[in-house]
Amino acid sequence: MNPITICQVNYYFGKKALAKQVLFDINLDIEAGEIVILTGPSGSGKTTLLTLIGGLRAVQSGSLCTLGKELFQASEAELVKLRGQIGYIFQAHNLLPFMTAQQNVQMSLELNQDLSSHQIVSQAQEMLAAVGLGDKGNYYPDHLSGGQKQRAAIARALANQPKLILADEPTAALDSKSGREVVNIMYRLVKENHSTILLVTHDGRILDIADRIIYMEDGRLAQRKTFL
């Protein structure tokens, strides 16, 4: 079973006369363990597609299966459940400012009802250590650098060892050195877990980690082996 299967998906913003189509006849399969980069100009619909896959928007037509779950006409409760199984990494770190790095990671682990509070704390510590923040667990996000915050956000996204990771411009706000570090960490953890990753980016410096690069323009997909 492929983690992502998309068949004839169209998507419109707005309603009726004001409706504007942003995605045209999208067909896409991503296999387990693949690292796929989705790139293309601003406004081409990349992020919209990502949010559809992640269950953050309602699918309007066609068929979209994420982790084996059909999202067309899925209920809100089903979407909430699905979101818990996906790791999200955002352009901004979006850490809760009133929680320490450790607590932010715990928030993600707490969604897993099977874990005891003891396991949650120890797994959060392990996760922070894995992203190189083992000694920063008690720091509030305000006291971390941009790269450290993004690494904490990765620790939060990957803490539950999700089978699918969706990342939107994870390096856009970072300098090239911390951007590289973040990508390397992501790459290592994803390979260890045998997870699948779909990464939206403009950042030409990180394309080398991809198994496959998909190009999107004006709401349509085009596959390429290389990026010009």
Add this chain to the structure above:
Amino acid sequence: MSDRLFTAWLQLKYQKIRFLIALSGVIFAVIIIFFQLGISNALFDGAVRFHQGLQGDCFILSSRSTNLTDLASFSQRRLSQAQAFEEVEYVNPIYFGVARWKNPESRNSWQSIGMIGFDLRHQTFDLPGIKSNINRLQARDTVLFDRNSRTEFGAVAEQFERDNSVITEVSNRRIKVVGLFELGTSFAFDGNILTSDLNFLRISNREKGFIDIGLIKLKTGADPENFKLKLQEYLPQDVQVFTKQEFINFEQNYWQTSQPIGFTFNLNVVMSFIVGAVVVYQILYTNVSEHLKEFATLKAIGYSHQYLLNIVFQQALIIGSLGYIPGLAIAIFIYKFAQQATLLPIAMTWQRAINILVATIIMCLIAGVSAVKKMKSANPADIF
């Protein structure tokens, strides 16, 4: 869930100043509400302490009387007519009026004081100090002084306890204080003196035969309600008849409805409630709107909308209960202080403490319900 992170509390705790502002808003509202209710209850209780002390079952007032400060006299014959009924054990004429009291210390200071006169033959009042001193009022120009009167009347109680007598003037007549009793202040009277019917008529220069309140004591077993209806039917329209409870309600109702006092107190309570709710709403709203992106992120990683709503309501409850406790403590302190300053019987009751706790929680929940609408804007699709 108990061992899970307490998101609502962590957020409140992180912004300490803002949290303190929210708390102080609640504390302020709680104190004002307590204070208003305490004072108004004390005033309304104080207004009827006289009535409650009266040992009678039914009372006759002139139809033109509206409250203790506005008693019209009526013919004592009405009371004699009532006495003819077989259910009646005895009747007692009561005189009530305002006299001019001369402060025995600063000799030139004159104050209005409530003066009560009654027939000494019957046990008319159940107030502390009356029973033991009643016989001393047989003498001419003697009074009992209310030791809970305000200090403007002079340190009469202290002087009496020291010398066993105080001489002063009431309405230009030389009188002697022969004892102390306890009644307390009310809306209208800052102090009181009690005397016999004969002394009352002498001091006030009123003619005999016209009284202010007619007290009727019924024989055991007689129903005051039935007797009242019967008497009202029998007597002419120039008097009104009450049971004891009706007499009390009559007085309180006057102060609550015919005077701006009751309305003012209620308005203040409502205003403080609104101020408290608005402050809490502001804080909750800011907490949500400033962190919309982060809350949307929580939704994106799998938290339900309900979880986010719960955060807001938990914060409302935390602010409400943590603000109530110091509010209650300060209110108890203020009650003590106000009681000493005004001599009104202001006291905290369990009933009031619980009522205000419930009101505070409701106030915070209203704020929460208003603020939680903002959480709808936490749309995870918008944060990418």
